[in-house]
Amino acid sequence: MKRPFFLPCRGRHCQLVMGPAGSGKSTYCATIMTHCQTAGRKVHLVNLDPAAEHFEYEPTIDIRDLITLEDVMEELGYGPNGGLIYCLEFLLNNIDWLEEEIGSYDDDYLIFDCPGQIELYTHFPIMKRLCETLSRLNMAICGVYCLESQFIEDKSKYFSGVLSAMSAMVNLEIPHVNVMTKMDLIEGDYGNRPIDADGADADADEDDSISDAEKKRRRQRRRRRLMEKAMTERELDRYLDPDPLLMIEELDTVLKQQEEEEEPSPWTLKFQALNQAIVQLIDDYSMVRFIPLNITDEGSVEYVLSSVDNSMQYGEDLEPKEPQDMPEYD
Ligand SMILES: Nc1nc2c(ncn2[C@@H]2O[C@H](COP(=O)(O)OP(=O)(O)OP(=O)(O)O)[C@@H](O)[C@H]2O)c(=O)[nH]1
Numbered sequence: 521m522k523r524p525f526f527l528p529c530r531g532r533h534c535q536l537v538m539g540p541a542g543s544g545k546s547t548y549c550a551t552i553m554t555h556c557q558t559a560g561r562k563v564h565l566v567n568l569d570p571a572a573e574h575f576e577y578e579p580t581i582d583i584r585d586l587i588t589l590e591d592v593m594e595e596l597g598y599g600p601n602g603g604l605i606y607c608l609e610f611l612l613n614n615i616d617w618l619e620e621e622i623g624s625y626d627d628d629y630l631i632f633d634c635p636g637q638i639e640l641y642t643h644f645p646i647m648k649r650l651c652e653t654l655s656r657l658n659m660a661i662c663g664v665y666c667l668e669s670q671f672i673e674d675k676s677k678y679f680s681g682v683l684s685a686m687s688a689m690v691n692l693e694i695p696h697v698n699v700m701t702k703m704d705l706i707e708g709d710y711g712n713r714p715i716d717a718d719g720a721d722a723d724a725d726e727d728d729s730i731s732d733a734e735k736k737r738r739r740q741r742r743r744r745r746l747m748e749k750a751m752t753e754r755e756l757d758r759y760l761d762p763d764p765l766l767m768i769e770e771l772d773t774v775l776k777q778q779e780e781e782e783e784p785s786p787w788t789l790k791f792q793a794l795n796q797a798i799v800q801l802i803d804d805y806s807m808v809r810f811i812p813l814n815i816t817d818e819g820s821v822e823y824v825l826s827s828v829d830n831s832m833q834y835g836e837d838l839e840p841k842e843p844q845d846m847p848e849y850d
Pocket residue numbers: 539540541542543544545546547548569634635636637701702703704705813814815
């Protein structure tokens with residue numbers, strides 16, 4: 521069976537996938553590549569990490585063909601961080617190389633997998649200059665900032681992640697989507713825990729072979745699990761749409777403990793004032809929101825991809841694809 525299928529007829533689009541080290545950028549890229557290819561969309565991976573070693577998909581354009589971190593460290597005596605900045609500056613100074621490589625991918629969709637050094641997005645102008653070059657090449661860009669769900673375990677770490685995402689948004693001035701990655705780890709622990717895991721609790725009421733006491737016990741257990749799930753979902757929402765009160769609550773707890781034991785330390789009071797200023801900043805701008813990504817759930821991957829596509833108006837000039845080019849579906 522064939523089904524209607526659309527491809528963009530013109531315009532170049534790319535995602536710039538950023539985020540702290542280990543936040544799941546390369547896994548995100550591979551997941552989107554798989555998803556797009558299954559849907560018959562033409563996508564290419566561009567590797568901008570000169571220290572990368574392994575990829576699920578072979579990059580079509582690879583900074584390592586221009587320069588590698590290993591060479592820079594060996595020949596110029598740089599350390600890993602300085603070496604990485606050197607490599608990216610080298611790329612910008614030889615931008616005609618990238619322009620030439622991109623030149624042959626006229627109507628396609630590129631996914632740039634970036635390195636994990638946070639300073640690249642927050643205070644070095646490297647990414648900004650790269651964006652300017654891509655815009656000059658008539659490319660629509662969307663910044664995708666990945667933050668991993670494990671940051672939620674530590675509120676200070678989580679808020680520093682929120683600030684780094686905000687800094688990237690403000691610095692780059694491009695359409696931007698923040699993604700909370702590795703949600704399978706969170707949802708595996710709480711959100712998706714089956715309510716009726718140890719038996720068909722919901723049907724127990726109808727079952728005459730089960731005693732009334734057992735039915736009551738199962739009903740209570742089911743109610744408790746449903747409440748836990750609702751609580752967890754509500755709590756998670758406070759992290760996906762950052763609730764500044766999370767940070768204040770934590771410091772209030774520390775302050776209360778210190779007041780019970782002795783005088784609060786002047787440092788705690790100073791930190792409280794600082795945190796309140798940060799909270800005010802996040803609240804005033806109210807720009808950062810995260811879309812959760814669970815790579816084990818196709819619906820979640822599709823939702824993230826369409827949010828990114830929408831943000832750069834991908835698909836607005838779609839044209840029906842010719843029937844002979846359509847993929848076959850059984
Ligand atoms: N469970 C789970 N693990 C993930 C997910 N995404 C990434 N990981 C794991 O997290 C680790 C880091 O993932 P990468 O995709 O390499 O992260 P990265 O941001 O590209 O890392 P750098 O390029 O080194 O900054 C790997 O062990 C991945 O298997 C996810 O969605 N779920």
